[in-house]
Amino acid sequence: MDPFLERELEKLSHDNIAFRAKTGHLHQTWAKTFSSRPSLYIQPESQDEIRKIVTLARRCRRRITVVGSRHSPSDLTCTSSWMVNLDKFNKVISVDEARKVVIMQSGIRLWQLSAELKKVGLAMPNLGSIDDQSIAGAIATGTHGSTLRHGILSSDVLALRIMLSNGNTVLCSSEQNADLFAAALVSLGALGIITEVTFQAVSAFNIEWEQSIWPLSRILDSWSGEESLWGQAEFVRVWWCPYGKRGIVWKADRTDKPVGPGRRKKKSWYGGWVGYHTYQGLLWVAQWVPRLLPWIEWFVFGMEYGFGYGVCGDGVEEGREGLLMDCLYLQFVNEWAIPLEKGPEAISRLQSWLDGDQPTSRIPFSPRGIYVHSPIEVRVSDTTSTTSPLPHLDPSFPTGPTLYLNATLYRPYSRDPPCRTQYYRAFEHLMKDLGGRPHWAKNFSTVTREEIWDMYPNTMKGWLDLRNQVDPEGMFVGRWHRRLLVPPPSNGEASDEGRGARAKKGIKVSIGGRDGATEELASTTSEESFVMMQGAEAEGSVFLQGIVADEEKGTGGEEA
Ligand SMILES: Cc1cc2nc3c(=O)[nH]c(=O)nc-3n(C[C@H](O)[C@H](O)[C@H](O)COP(=O)(O)OP(=O)(O)OC[C@H]3O[C@@H](n4cnc5c(N)ncnc54)[C@H](O)[C@@H]3O)c2cc1C
Ligand SMILES: O=C1O[C@H](CO)C(O)=C1O
Numbered sequence: 001m002d003p004f005l006e007r008e009l010e011k012l013s014h015d016n017i018a019f020r021a022k023t024g025h026l027h028q029t030w031a032k033t034f035s036s037r038p039s040l041y042i043q044p045e046s047q048d049e050i051r052k053i054v055t056l057a058r059r060c061r062r063r064i065t066v067v068g069s070r071h072s073p074s075d076l077t078c079t080s081s082w083m084v085n086l087d088k089f090n091k092v093i094s095v096d097e098a099r100k101v102v103i104m105q106s107g108i109r110l111w112q113l114s115a116e117l118k119k120v121g122l123a124m125p126n127l128g129s130i131d132d133q134s135i136a137g138a139i140a141t142g143t144h145g146s147t148l149r150h151g152i153l154s155s156d157v158l159a160l161r162i163m164l165s166n167g168n169t170v171l172c173s174s175e176q177n178a179d180l181f182a183a184a185l186v187s188l189g190a191l192g193i194i195t196e197v198t199f200q201a202v203s204a205f206n207i208e209w210e211q212s213i214w215p216l217s218r219i220l221d222s223w224s225g226e227e228s229l230w231g232q233a234e235f236v237r238v239w240w241c242p243y244g245k246r247g248i249v250w251k252a253d254r255t256d257k258p259v260g261p262g263r264r265k266k267k268s269w270y271g272g273w274v275g276y277h278t279y280q281g282l283l284w285v286a287q288w289v290p291r292l293l294p295w296i297e298w299f300v301f302g303m304e305y306g307f308g309y310g311v312c313g314d315g316v317e318e319g320r321e322g323l324l325m326d327c328l329y330l331q332f333v334n335e336w337a338i339p340l341e342k343g344p345e346a347i348s349r350l351q352s353w354l355d356g357d358q359p360t361s362r363i364p365f366s367p368r369g370i371y372v373h374s375p376i377e378v379r380v381s382d383t384t385s386t387t388s389p390l391p392h393l394d395p396s397f398p399t400g401p402t403l404y405l406n407a408t409l410y411r412p413y414s415r416d417p418p419c420r421t422q423y424y425r426a427f428e429h430l431m432k433d434l435g436g437r438p439h440w441a442k443n444f445s446t447v448t449r450e451e452i453w454d455m456y457p458n459t460m461k462g463w464l465d466l467r468n469q470v471d472p473e474g475m476f477v478g479r480w481h482r483r484l485l486v487p488p489p490s491n492g493e494a495s496d497e498g499r500g501a502r503a504k505k506g507i508k509v510s511i512g513g514r515d516g517a518t519e520e521l522a523s524t525t526s527e528e529s530f531v532m533m534q535g536a537e538a539e540g541s542v543f544l545q546g547i548v549a550d551e552e553k554g555t556g557g558e559e560a
Contacts, residue, residue: 002039008059017048019056027067027083030132031330032414033443034075038065038083045088047169050193054167057082057475065478066189068137069109071130072441073333076141076188076480084193086134092116093196100201101158106136106194113199114320122201126150127323136194141441142186142395144404145323146237146379148230151386152396154185161196165475169195174389183466185391188440190467190476190485206259207235207322209252210314213305216245216351220344230340230380230401235323239375240347241301242354243294248305248312248375252323255316262314269303271326280329283373283412290418293371301374330414334424335406335439336431337395340380343403346434347378350405353426362433365426370419377406392463393456395437404439405431449484460485 001023009019025041028034039062044050057064063081070077077083086107093103097120104113110124110131117123126145133143144152159173162184172181184191219238222229230236233251240247269275279300286292298307305312315322338346353361354372361367382401383390396402407427409417428446431438437455438444453460464485471477477486 002060004060005056008056012052012055015052017052018045019052020044020049021082025083027078028070029073029075029077030069030071031073031332031411033073033330033332033411034078036075036078036080038079038081040082042082042084043088044084044086047163047195050084050086050089050163050195051167051169053082053084054163054165054193054475058165058167058473061473062475063478064193064475066136066193066476068107068134068140069132071133071137072141073331073443074441074480076441076478078480079478081478086136086193086195089195090134095120095122097122100203101198102201103196103198104135106134106197108135109133110135110138111320117201118204118318118320121204123204123318123320124153125156125200125202126153127320128153129325129327131320131324135197135199139185139197140187140189140194142391142393142439143441144379144381144396145235146381146404147235148380148382148401149234149385151381151383151388152186152391152394154391154394155383155386155388156200157185157197157388158200159196159198160184160194162192162194162470164192165471165473170470173198178389179462179466180470182389183392183463185389186393186440188393188481188485189478190481191470192476205254205319206257206316207252207319208255208257208262208314208316209235209250209322210262210311211248211250211305212311213309214247214249215309216240216247216347219247219249220347223344224341236380238378240378241297241374242351242372242376243297243374244301245351246309247378248301254319257316259316259318262316266313268326270300270328275300275303276328280410280412283329283410283417284415286371287412287415287418290369290371293373297374328410330411332409332411332416332420332424332443333406333439334409334427334444335377335404335442336428336436336444337397337402337404337439338431338434338436339397339399340401340403342434343378343405346403346405346430349430350376350427353430361426361430363426363430365422365429367422367426370422370426372407372419372423373409373417375408377404377408379404379406392459392466393440395439406439406442447484449487452484 021040021042025038027036027038042053044053064084065077065079066084067077089105090107091105095102100122110133113135114124114131126147128143128145139154139157142152159171161169161171163169170177172184174181233253235252237250238247270279282296286296349361353363353367356367358367380401380403381396383396383398384400390398409420425446428444438447
């Protein structure tokens with residue numbers, strides 16, 4: 001064990017608070033796209049245990065990454081330092097049935113929360129495609145569903161309790177520490193450990209849903225106006241099948257009807273064993289013969305939904321189940337938010353590109369030989385429909401409804417599809433051209449830190465300043481944050497996963513006290529931690545090298 005940790009643990013041995021850490025943990029994202037080896041994997045079971053982790057990390061100068069259910073498809077949760085998981089800190093603390101307000105420990109998974117709420121006749125008002133996420137993880141990345149009558153999942157959060165790097169917990173809401181609240185509603189794990197979430201639930205509800213196949217032209221023609229597709233029900237989503245130039249339009253409204261299959265509900269083909277493996281097998285063959293993909297799209301979606309147009313399924317389900325979908329296989333997902341009114345242009349240009357008509361697409365990358373997977377998910381949200389504070393880093397648009405386009409690429413039998421680089425390059429170019437912003441959790445790859453700052457001209461600096469105030473030593477800043485959010489030190493030196501190090505013989509390198517620290521340097525945390533690192537290097541290089549070597553043992557951020 002790290003001798004410094006051993007020493008610090010010894011000092012705290014009288015407190016009778018467990019430090020449930022293990023070594024040798026392999027962290028892998030759900031989609032097995034990224035992995036890392038944290039030096040410690042810690043699963044606390046109480047607030048005191050969480051505080052002890054933060055105290056020890058601070059004293060040992062270790063970074064902390066909190067991980068929920070590992071469903072973020074990018075390397076956001078990869079670390080070679082300490083990883084904290086709150087799966088065992090997952091209880092409902094209280095439910096105010098009259099106000100429909102629930103307070104919970106933040107490690108609770110959405111499916112657990114839904115089950116607990118159901119016991120008292122309540123439910124989450126909105127869900128994305130799955131309910132496997134932890135509540136803290138889901139809100140940290142701006143997770144959304146598909147409805148113009150709701151914002152993102154964070155919009156239903158009333159208050160958060162956060163443990164900051166100094167070990168203090170702070171309650172924030174729109175009345176109390178409102179700035180911190182707006183920053184923490186989409187925190188990307190970089191502010192501290194969210195320990196409690198206060199959430200506005202609604203009365204439990206059933207949904208009556210119907211799905212139908214529409215030609216793409218009809219989808220685009222009914223995009224806006226009084227009869228707009230998106231306003232036809234509370235929940236609406238479209239799965240666009242580009243090769244068939246059609247889409248599956250799924251709509252659902254709350255209903256008093258009891259749960260039951262509709263007249264046209266049929267069993268899912270790819271949800272059964274034969275369909276599941278046939279589809280995956282076909283995708284696997286297409287790794288070598290990509291031009292089969294248009295035929296596979298036709299066959300698979302025909303088997304699942306029928307080969308013609310019109311209604312192809314309906315039913316009544318509990319909202320907590322009916323809003324979810326079968327996400328099938330391991331996958332890459334590259335999802336962007338653009339203003340809803342730009343949807344027809346986005347879809348038409350991408351359709352042209354996939355049809356091989358590069359001039360019409362106005363995308364400066366060749367589509368030659370590129371065949372992609374279906375469906376491309378088309379979803380919406382509207383933050384302006386909510387009264388909750390706008391999170392600083394909410395990718396959806398504060399001025400009107402938002403469209404999300406999600407370019408999913410499956411990994412059949414864990415193999416990466418050959419089109420990924422060129423397809424995502426083209427897709428991201430188009431999204432940027434239309435003023436888009438990437439979903440934080442997903443596999444965007446061509447975006448620079450400067451571009452991200454330009455995408456959040458009014459809020460990024462405020463978010464980062466606030467982050468720096470509450471975590472001045474960069475305890476919660478990882479490689480992903482440095483790559484995409486945090487400006488490098490002004491002297492241009494490379495960063496490191498290791499935070500600032502305590503100098504040899506216990507001399508603590510102070511942040512503000514170093515002569516070389518300019519005003520600008522002092523203003524951002526990771527820069528400060530780089531300063532600390534450099535300072536420590538100067539004053540205690542032997543120890544520092546020990547830490548760096550240790551931290552670099554991991555494969556943080558490497559593609560699996
Ligand atoms: C199959 C699939 C379907 C999906 N469907 C949707 C969808 O419909 N809509 C959508 O928008 N997204 C969707 N996502 C993305 C998913 O909702 C997000 O990636 C979400 O963040 C995952 O939650 P998690 O608990 O796995 O968190 P993780 O991925 O483990 O972590 C995400 C972030 O949360 C932070 N975090 C976690 N817990 C805490 C805490 N206690 N305190 C502070 N920070 C914390 C982490 O540090 C990290 O920055 C989907 C992903 C998959 C794989
Ligand atoms: O990330 C996501 O994966 C599914 C698509 O399979 C979904 O809806 C996301 O969002």
